Amino acid sequence: MNTLHDATYTCQTVSVSVPATSANLGPGFDTLGLALDYRDHATFTLLNSQNPADVQVIIEGEGAQSLPTDASHLVIRAFYQACDALGLPKRAVRLEAHNTIPQSRGLGSSAEAIVTGVTAAAAFAGLTGEQAKDFIFELAARIEGHPDNVAPAVYGALTASWVTGDASEQHYHTVRYPVRAAIHAWVIIPDYQLSTKAAREALPHDVPRADALLNVSRATLLPAALVDGIAYTSTIGAGISTTGAKPTGACDSPAAQQQSETTNIEGGQAETASVDDGQAGIVQTNAVQAHRSQTTAVQTNAAQTALPGQDLLLAATEDTLHQRYRSSLMQPSWDVMQALRQAGFASTISGAGPCVLVLFNSTDNAEITDGAEIADNAVIAVDTNSSVDAQVDEADRRIRAIIEPWLHNSEWRVIHPAIDEHGVMWQCTKEA
Numbered sequence: 001m002n003t004l005h006d007a008t009y010t011c012q013t014v015s016v017s018v019p020a021t022s023a024n025l026g027p028g029f030d031t032l033g034l035a036l037d038y039r040d041h042a043t044f045t046l047l048n049s050q051n052p053a054d055v056q057v058i059i060e061g062e063g064a065q066s067l068p069t070d071a072s073h074l075v076i077r078a079f080y081q082a083c084d085a086l087g088l089p090k091r092a093v094r095l096e097a098h099n100t101i102p103q104s105r106g107l108g109s110s111a112e113a114i115v116t117g118v119t120a121a122a123a124f125a126g127l128t129g130e131q132a133k134d135f136i137f138e139l140a141a142r143i144e145g146h147p148d149n150v151a152p153a154v155y156g157a158l159t160a161s162w163v164t165g166d167a168s169e170q171h172y173h174t175v176r177y178p179v180r181a182a183i184h185a186w187v188i189i190p191d192y193q194l195s196t197k198a199a200r201e202a203l204p205h206d207v208p209r210a211d212a213l214l215n216v217s218r219a220t221l222l223p224a225a226l227v228d229g230i231a232y233t234s235t236i237g238a239g240i241s242t243t244g245a246k247p248t249g250a251c252d253s254p255a256a257q258q259q260s261e262t263t264n265i266e267g268g269q270a271e272t273a274s275v276d277d278g279q280a281g282i283v284q285t286n287a288v289q290a291h292r293s294q295t296t297a298v299q300t301n302a303a304q305t306a307l308p309g310q311d312l313l314l315a316a317t318e319d320t321l322h323q324r325y326r327s328s329l330m331q332p333s334w335d336v337m338q339a340l341r342q343a344g345f346a347s348t349i350s351g352a353g354p355c356v357l358v359l360f361n362s363t364d365n366a367e368i369t370d371g372a373e374i375a376d377n378a379v380i381a382v383d384t385n386s387s388v389d390a391q392v393d394e395a396d397r398r399i400r401a402i403i404e405p406w407l408h409n410s411e412w413r414v415i416h417p418a419i420d421e422h423g424v425m426w427q428c429t430k431e432a
């Protein structure tokens, strides 16, 4: 990356907060990622020394016992790489990190660390708004080597990212999708770690054509399952597609009609990073050109059958490209994911594993309602007459019941974070 300009320090202290992310979302290997409201916080204070070796690192929470406290710390390395890219003279800093994101578990901790360091440099240099976010995204994705965690960590919500160029000069791009309010997430955090590097080495170079086809079809479905404003139904038999009509059973949130805006607090200023097309609710970010969906993605058919929320989520999170090749590296996680999917919960391995992500749609649950007494491992049953809160509580109860054998007597745990809409946030303070 070229030096942007010869920047100078515009403040004395920078505070940064970055969400956890779940990448490789279902079929979206190296492309789809979701931001979760489960954050690490860091404060950078400029020291008098011009020597980076005088850096001070204080860590609380995750990694306090294991991460380095010198200039080899990933946040610090990313910070100095960004200083170079900005033309910002190197200064020693004190980093105070408050970490909650588990590391080497598939929740994007390395992307979070890199985004934190790059953001601090951008903030010290006085970058703001979209210019800041685009700089952070491009450099952080370059350092991480793949954009699928970095994009939601920077922009929030659901992101679909891609890379252009060749090995000598790569460019990173992303599209941001606001996620419908009915979508709820759980993450099951196992008691063991798996490094992304080791998990990447387990992947084959080639996959069968049928597997590639399945992944393309499921990845194309995901926005319909997750995104506000994209209505859906399924089609059966031969029929005529009439794009734009609203079918019976289509799940179209009322919020789809509203202007979608994402506000990011940054140095006390409001920053708007979204443009809504009023139909598909898809938001463009960064170097995104002409990838906006033009229509509400609905296909109807005379003999239509609605494919309601849960089933669509299940189909849209199927994958044949990466998860099973890595399963032997995280057998307990694979077993948990299978148990949840068999019970009707859309579950995927989060990132490179070993966490498991569960997605649940709190509307349109007719297909999973049978009103009968259900055993804990049977297909989920949620009373559609109940409130959203009651549905989510019931889903929560059932998820915990299904994974009880793994939770029992171990360090496994479950979190239920909101979908994060903001991405990275930062604040600059002039005085120490």
Ligand SMILES: Nc1ncnc2c1ncn2[C@@H]1O[C@H](COP(=O)(O)OP(=O)(O)O)[C@@H](O)[C@H]1O
Pocket: 040, 063, 067, 073, 074, 075, 099, 102, 103, 104, 105, 106, 107, 108, 109, 110, 111, 113, 194, 195, 196, 197, 351, 352, 353
């Ligand atoms: N908050 C952090 N501060 C510094 N380094 C971190 C932090 N989080 C992660 N890392 C580094 O990234 C490594 C984990 O990266 P990775 O294997 O990609 O797992 P993950 O799935 O959590 O991103 C850790 O071993 C550590 O070196």
Ligand SMILES: N[C@@H](CCOP(=O)(O)O)C(=O)O
Pocket: 021, 023, 024, 029, 030, 031, 105, 106, 107, 108, 109, 110, 111, 146, 148, 149, 196, 199, 200, 350, 351, 352, 353
């Ligand atoms: N696409 C990457 C995603 C890694 O995510 P992480 O959260 O495990 O760092 C890969 O599969 O390697």
